[in-house]
Amino acid sequence: MSVTADIIALSDRFLDQWGDLTPVSMEGLPVLPERDDAWVRFTIRPGRQRYFGGNGNHYEQLGRVYLQIFVPTGQGDGLAYELAERFIEIFRDYRVENLICETPDLDVVGEDGPWLQVNVSVFWRSIRQG
Secondary structure, eight states: OOHHHHHHHHHHHHHHHHTTSSOEEOTTSOOOOOOSSOEEEEEEEEEEEEEESTTSOEEEEEEEEEEEEEEETTSOSHHHHHHHHHHHHHHTTOEETTEEEEEEEEEEEEEETTEEEEEEEEEEEEEEEO
């Protein structure tokens, strides 16, 4: 897989599994209109590549998949945690070809104006021959 193929695989997995659970903001999709209900921002950030193996002909592409969850302030944090758990279910231990997702990180950002924000990210790696 290439970096582009990794991004496509991760995006397709998310969009297929998330469905219409909430509106989604991400690169390549139309900008969401101003909202007063829960929504999420999905982002894929490829990171560095590193060689491994004795002869240097294999390398790993590293990266993270992020989901920022926004729930209206005053509705409690239950929905935010439900959405975080759904994202975790989609990507925890997900594997396709040489792409492997690992365990998630959860970060409660807290309330900022009209939104309660919770962030979830999953580390991924893709193993390739060089």
